[in-house]
Amino acid sequence: MNAPTRREVLAATGGVTAIAAAGVLVTEASASPQAAVTPTPGVLDLYVNEGLVRMVDDSLVYMRGFGSAPTDIGSPRPSLRISPQVFLADGRLVGSRSYPIGAALPTEGRPDPLAAHPTLPGQYLIRRRYWASFFPPRTIVAEVGSTVRLRVHNRLKRAHQLRIDGIADTGPIAPGGTATLAFTAPAPGTYIYHDPGGTSVERILGLHGVLVVVDPAQRWELAAGRAEFERQWVWLCQDVDPVWGARARAGEVIDPVATPPVPRYFMLNDRSGFRSLGVSDDALDSRTALEESLPSGSTRDFDVRAFNLGQAASTVGTGQLIRLVNVGAVVHQMHFHGNHVWTLRRNGADFPRLAGHVDVEGHAVLQQWEDVVELDQMDRKEIMLPIRRPPEVPERTWAARDEDWEYPMHCHAEPSQTAAGGLYPGGLVAHWTLAAPGPRVAHVHDTFPSQAAFASNQPHEGSPETLFPETPTKSFLRKFFNRRLVFPDGAEHEIWSFEDEASGRRFPAPLIRVTEGDMVHVRLEPSKRVHTIHHHGMEPDPRNDGVGHTSFEVTGSYTYQWRPDLGVPADPNNGASGLYFYHCHVNTVLHVQMGMFGPLIVDPIVHPAFPLAPGARRSFIDGPLYDIATETLLVPYALDPRWHTFEHAAGLSGEDVGLNRFDPKFFYVVGGLLNGPKGTADVSAPKQLRANLPGTGHPTLFRMLNANYFPSRARFTDTAGKPVEMAELIAHDGRAFRDTSRPGQPSKPVRDVGHPLRTDAIAFGAAERYDVLVHPPYRGTFLLHVDFTHWVTGRVLATRTIPVVAS
Amino acid sequence: MELSRRRVLWGLGATGVAAGAGLLLTRDEPPTPSRAGGEWTSFGTVALLDWSRRSLAASHDHAAGGHVHGGAATVLVPSAVHGAWTDAVSVHLQVHNGTHEPVELSPGQFRVRVAGGDVTVSLYGADRAAGPIAAGSTATFRIDYLVPPAGGLSLEFADAISMRTHQLGRLGEGSTT
The missing domain is CATH 2.60.40.420 (Cupredoxins -  blue copper proteins)
Known part of the structure; x- marks a missing residue:
């Protein structure tokens, strides 16, 4: 083995400059592709790896990803995604599933209320600026004022790349090469990092993730003066085509126009079906799904005209923010049961509250209620889930409520509800829970050994x-x-x-x-x-x-x-x-x-x-x-x-x-x-x-x-x-x-x-x-x-x- | 990157089994995996040791409390009312990793094929989760499937390394226990 002779080029120090500089980022090949580099404080190492990923039917599919350690395709545990990382404004890089750092962790992901609402029976006052949020793997959180420093190691046989559209770009990284990228955290919002190779090919093969930028002075707001929330969620929509995987594995260059993907698996935060719903026999995985993917909370008073109105000391009348991100191959249609959701922004542009319009595609551009949120490929939409009393519940039924109420969220582009050609509901699904009134009640679910066991035996x-x-x-x-x-x-x-x-x-x-x-x-x-x-x-x-x-x-x-x-x-x-x-x-x-x-x-x-x-x-x-x-x-x-x-x-x-x-x-x-x-x-x-x-x-x-x-x-x-x-x-x-x-x-x-x-x-x-x-x-x-x-x-x-x- | 002579030889040794065994082509390892009985794969062998088929119709569905044990990897609870198949097949398999590296193996790589068409069936349950098979070791699996009440069945294995599908044998036609 030769000693590494890396030459790392600092890409840029700020957003747009990074793109301009992308052309000089390609570095010479690393002579030590098997070894992890020595960590540098404040720098996040991402390894472009490949491996076999277990789907919801337990089959193995070839995928790629930005991992946290070098692994090869034979690894039993390929590193194809990072655990959540936080770039703080003070310059530190912290590995943490939750943010804000140090805020209270909601048990099973569900924030407890502060107190019962004084006048509305069965409703609660929500704690303001109190709860941390769990984030799924692949998430990078960056505070405004921080510098995001990435070091991307390409361990595969073709050039790869990491790009945040409009923000930063490594440019092509040669096989065995490393590129370093640094940019100032952009405006608060939700961004996708991905490999743009083959237009959508490398992204769909797994080379993707999410950058969430937060104002450290407004850590419970979408941006300063924008929607405040109780806690937030990242939902990453992913579609998997094993045939594409096999072709990529064999070294083919895939033309996504000539041979469009035919997804066979559909995931939300890397889970599908019964695993996404937290009802698998794997208790740890189910608990993790609850924390990072399945919204839950107590009923609250809610007015869409303002998400930052204090109701009493330390309380606020708002819901939970969901950052919808589609890195997949298809247009998804996110349908919520139980509550309509309020759509706030798309792709970084706030929807207006008054002077809206219909865009050239034919979409209404206005903050609005929806029970189905269209999510085009590469779309990012921020929505507010109210977690309020479902409006069509008759009074006596509401008054008698003594258990958690679970409502599905699923994609209504229904083929996405399948896995391996069937197994409904085995695809892109989740649910949200309206907590029972009173003290937290342990809710015991039936669990299932497989998606087939779940699909074949609905109540x-x-x-x-x-x-x-x-x-x-x-x-x-x-x-x-x-x-x-x-x-x-x-x-x-x-x-x-x-x-x-x-x-x-x-x-x-x-x-x-x-x-x-x-x-x-x-x-x-x-x-x-x-x-x-x-x-x-x-x-x-x-x-x-x-x-x-x-x-x-x-x-x-x-x-x-x-x-x-x-x-x-x-x-x-x-x-x-x-x-x-x-x-x-x-x-x-x-x-x-x-x-x-x-x-x-x-x-x-x-x-x-x-x-x-x-x-x-x-x-x-x-x-x-x-x-x-x-x-x-x-x-x-x-x-x-x-x-x-x-x-x-x-x-x-x-x-x-x-x-x-x-x-x-x-x-x-x-x-x-x-x-x-x-x-x-x-x-x-x-x-x-x-x-x-x-x-x-x-x-x-x-x-x-x-x-x-x-x-x-x-x-x-x-x-x-x-x-x-x-x-x-x-x-x-x-x-x-x-x-x-x-x-x-x-x-x-x-x-x-x-x-x-x-x-x-x-x-x-x-x-x-x-x-x-x-x-x-x-x-x-x-x-x-x-x-x-x-x-x-x-x-x-x-x-x-x-x-x-x-x- | 050029392949060393040793790597090329190793690749030739393995490709008699699996031309696409990309993993093995890149390893500095002994040229030939050891094997146990059964079908050669890119990493060793898999073998169908035994199978049994049973009708669950008498046990009806979950509401009626019908469960099936005995020879199965899991408690089978299909819902006849729901329309699910109420026959089940349990297969007993042996997997041998003849390489010097752990090999990831998931029971979902085994699927039942229904004769007379393109339909294959995902597992219902298994007695082992996905995970690595240690180098040089042999493991056994029991895997359950729901299957249609009539028609021939066979079992196949998708080798995730070579990307080849191996036919492991017929599961008989219509016989029940």
């Missing part, structure tokens, strides 16, 4: 009782059926769905329409096997949430009970009116694709200050009037015929049926007029849309729901294809777009304060919904184009165009 009951039953004001029956249905293009497909007493066996399933404040009962009769109904966006107690692993699946019958939250004019914290949908949550990836879903609309109560008019309704309590006669449901739905040959429980026993591979061949926009005569066709799908001209009546409302697993994009044009800005977004995921810029002041709809969200394009990923007012600029015909795009490549797979006749 189920025959005909369980609805607890704390109330007299319903609206009741519905939903019975399972399966039948081959004829679609508008003449194709026949096997469909599983729901019917009621009068609907007949059609698709989509019949509308559930209720009003805020209704006591709603929905009786499920699965008829065959087990099913559930999850009323997506409604947030009742877990028993009525319709998710197997947090409640039960139903064989006989069950009556779900929930009460939509009452709206208050100019109040952004209350009100459930808007568009939702309901669907089966058993083997969801398959059952929703098979057709087990239908629309759910909550109408607002009528407030004296916002009366109705003949033939008109409002989509939320102080929203604009719209024309009932032309209210239209539009649902993009793509169909993979291979999936429509599967059995009810395909994949659940551990068999690889390829449920990670959604390859749609048929593309539809189903729905139609919501208030017109019911059609007799098997599948309702509009061939032409109507929209009222300004001055001819109240405007038309389109209710848009993406039931496709991949992102969709709606575009309005004239007949020559020229974009027409005729859509106005007024609500998303059942929540109105409001001005929330003034704490304690009324939050009017943004359209009423001079900032309507007008657009010609609407981007909506899986399970997202928009309420859209249509404003044709003149009499005539326009076109609504719905693009079905691919979740990896973004390529348009198909476009369906429907004329919109304005009169």
